Amino acid sequence: LVWIEVPSTPYLYILDIAAIAAKAHGVGAVVAVDGTVAPPLLSRPLHLGADLVFHSATKSLNGHSDVLAGLVTTIQTDHPIWTALRLERKLGGAVLNPFGAWLLGRGLRTLAVRVERSCQSAQAVAEALEQHPKVHRVNYPGLTSHPDHDLAQRQMPGGFGALMSFHVTGSSEAALSVIEKLKVIIAATSLGGPETLIEHRHTIEGPDYGAADDLLRLSIGLEHADHLIGDLVQALDSL
Known part of the structure; x- marks a missing residue:
């Protein structure tokens, strides 16, 4: 099993799904993609050769930060792993509760407009951050400075995500100071909801996780981009 996350978090690396699938299939391996950061409106890993795609439906698919759900999908309904997963779900009772299913269905109705808005705002925020003197690197595949920008354009035709x-x-102290000075953006660990969230991954996951101590992860919500940029600028200017 080759399990990849595209885009990855927190550095937003873009892996070539088609190339990985071709090599994996060449040795009889199965390719599973965690596509949570790029919902189906943005990227279609199954069409690029992936065998299975996973999503935390809690995130952008639901979009309201009020349900805990997950899903796995495939177009190979006769695949032995798919058969085993369906059997495990049936015997183990791993099914979403009725109200959770209703909430998820409600969220999916607005998925397109939410994703479009958050992607547009994310692009504007990323471009603004890249110009700020207190920021020395922005990891966002929509920027031409991102090392995987060309691949992202091909692999994410629907947009670059939020x-x-x-x-x-x-240092770490500077990054944490930015969070403390924010007035609109909320310090919390999640993504894909209506509110914009920021977190210091080095603190949340610990030093063994590998996130730099000066890195902040930002999930763009549905607020106006100007409000988010203004909030970030005033926090960074305070350093």
Whole structure:
């Protein structure tokens, strides 16, 4: 089993799904993609050769931060892993509760407009952060400075998503100070909801996780981009 996350978090690396699938299938391996950061409106890993795609439906598919759900999908309904997963779900009772299913269905009705808005705002925010003197790197595939930008354009024709991260000039203390000075953006760990969230991954996951101590992860919500940019700028200017 080859399990990949595209885009990855928190650095937003873009892996070539088609190339990985071709090599994996060449040795008889199965390719599973965690596509949570790029919902189906943005990217279709199954059409690029992936065998299975997973999503945390709690995130952008639901979009309201009020349900806990997950899903796995495939177009190979005769695949032995798919058969085994369906049997496990049936015997183990791993099914979504009725109200959770209703909430998820409600959220899916607005998926297109929510994703479009958050992607547009994310692009504007990323471009603004890239120009700020207190930021020395922005990780967002929609930027031409991103090393995987060309691949992202081909692999994510629907847009570059609402998640990014950026590195604050200075130490961990500087990054944490930015969070403390924010007035609109909320300090919390999640993504894909209506509110814009920021987190210091080094603190949340610990040093073994591998996130730089100057990195902040930012999930763009549905607020006006100007409000988000203004909030980030005033927080960064305070350093």
